[in-house]
Amino acid sequence: MSLTIQKAVKKLQTDVLVVGGGTAGFVAAIAAARNGARVTLVEQRDHLGGTHSGGMVMMIRSMRHMRAPRSAEHKKVMITQYESSFDDEQLVFSIAQEYLDRMLEIGSAWGSKGQATARQLFDPEIAKWVIEQMVVEAGVDVWFYSQTTDLLLSNGSVNGAIIENLQERIEIAAKVTIDATGDGNVCAAAGAGFEMGDPEAGLCQPMTLYFVMGGVALDRTLAYIKGHPDEFNHEYAETILRLRQEGKPITVLPFKAKIREAVERDEYPIPYGLEKVNPETLTYMARPMFRNGSFRYDLISHNMDMAYNVDATDRHALTRATIGMRDVAVRMAAFYRKYVPGYEDAYLVHTAQSVGVRDSRRIVGDYTLTKDDVLSGRHFEDGIGRYGSVVDVHDKDGKQSLLLAEVGGSGWFHIPYRSLLPRGIRNLLVAGRCISADYVAQGCTRSQAACMMTGQATGTAAALAIKAGVEPRAVEIAALQRVLMQQNQII
Ligand SMILES: Cc1cc2nc3c(=O)[nH]c(=O)nc-3n(C[C@H](O)[C@H](O)[C@H](O)COP(=O)(O)OP(=O)(O)OC[C@H]3O[C@@H](n4cnc5c(N)ncnc54)[C@H](O)[C@@H]3O)c2cc1C
Missing domain, CATH: 3.50.50.60 (FAD/NAD(P)-binding domain)
Structure with missing residues (x-):
């Protein structure tokens, strides 16, 4: 039959x-x-x-x-400011x-x-x-x-x-x-x-499977950022704290010292398609989600480059990359819980319904x-x-x-x-x-x-x-x- x-x-x-x-x-x-x-x-x-x-x-x-930002350091400030900026035409x-x-x-x-x-x-x-x-x-x-x-x-x-x-x-x-x-x-x-x-070389930009973590105590995360001027520049830390106090959108950038520490202990997830991770160049942003008229500083969406050198029009390649990205998301949640202040009790709420293909x-x-x-x-x-x-x-x-x-x-x-x-x-x-x-x-x-x-x-x-x-x-x-x-x- x-x-x-x-x-x-x-x-x-x-x-x-x-x-x-x-x-x-x-x-x-x-x-x-x-x-x-x-x-x-x-x-x-x-x-x-x-x-x-x-x-x-x-x-x-x-x-x-x-x-566009004037410099690499200015980029960190601009990235978070774009979200509340009505300045340009x-x-x-x-x-x-x-x-x-x-x-x-x-x-x-x-x-x-x-x-x-x-x-x-x-x-x-x-x-x-x-x-x-x-x-x-x-x-x-x-x-x-x-x-x-x-x-x-x-x-x-x-x-x-x-x-x-x-x-x-x-x-x-x-x-x-x-x-x-x-x-x-x-x-x-x-x-x-x-x-x-x-x-x-015909290589496409990396892909991303967005993931959301709940139960985050973001104010403790922000306090860590402010307390570590060696890792986060002063202007960025001040800007992000001010925006948080004003109830405006913010972008939290990678915790490079924590990533270096986790990489050394083999506890940082390597993106799919890469052999190692470079903490200095990785692209990664986290943002509180906007729900019912306000930002939820306990509900954080994460966007990181997760899968490299994938042809999205090849269903087998895309399947393997999707499995790889979900694995990265689950292990990133574990990294956050273990290493990043404010995330100790956080949990993975969900991954996105569809994978993000940049090109x-x-x-x-x-x-x-x-x-x-x-x-x-x-x-x-x-x-x-x-x-x-x-x-x-x-x-x-x-x-x-x-x-x-x-x-x-x-x-x-x-x-x-x-x-x-x-x-x-x-x-x-x-x-x-x-x-x-x-x-x-x-x-x-x-x-x-x-x-x-x-x-x-x-x-x-x-x-x-x-x-x-x-x-x-x-x-x-x-x-x-x-x-x-x-x-x-x-x-
Ligand atoms: C991780 C990531 C972060 C990004 N960040 C930003 C950002 O911050 N701001 C920004 O503006 N842009 C951002 N972009 C870019 C932007 O989001 C996308 O380029 C844009 O949404 C793509 O729109 P689209 O209509 O071309 O494709 P999509 O929105 O992907 O729509 C294509 C639709 O076609 C459907 N479809 C495909 N094939 C078929 C078929 N054969 N039959 C029926 N349906 C079909 C799919 O299911 C899908 O719903 C980002 C992209 C990614 C991946």
């Missing part, structure tokens, strides 16, 4: 098919629906928001221009701000309505609910537990996709398809070119955004929005610390519409971290606010293309920019 369930084949039609309901995908779906299209959103998991919510990456970086608004305002209204994000901080903290659990409400209100047809497994392709045109779940195999014919899978799965299946990893495929589009475009703050005729977050590239082999570079020129660059059009493929758009950008430029455009912005641009362009009866590549740029500006985006 077969264990497989007989799958009925269904055929459906839609205007816009969005594959992937993550950071970019949910915004793409809302934008397309609000601009008059019938929209189907297919998500393989059981929630929307992707890495933003299920991945527990609970900071939107950045709806503003972000200043805000560049991203529209659906991203509207979503954030709904989170702010119900005490599920820190800050004040109508604006965002340079690193906007929010509650990733409530985010799932708010996103679902917004998507359903926009009239989007959502399919959870369903994976896109094949495409309806003819002569270089994507005409929809096949989605499968346990009961059904469904052919969804679509006028325009948007790849918001993070990994560029649809584009790759359609035959679009892609790049992966750094230009030298994988970067789809080759009609234009590839470059490091130089980003760092010089280049403006484009076909810009779909301004962006000015710092470039954040994590070291691919654990030997150097993370690079934070500032966008120059006027403090922002345009993301060109052409970088959302997979080269040589028709009726397909790409949004999110896999848009057409080189390795360093992707270190900027992978940030959540940029993903939301490219999501909004693709959803809007798809709806406009359908209205005009043209394929997305032929959308009139001025019309697209006009609609985006009417919807409160700055171009």
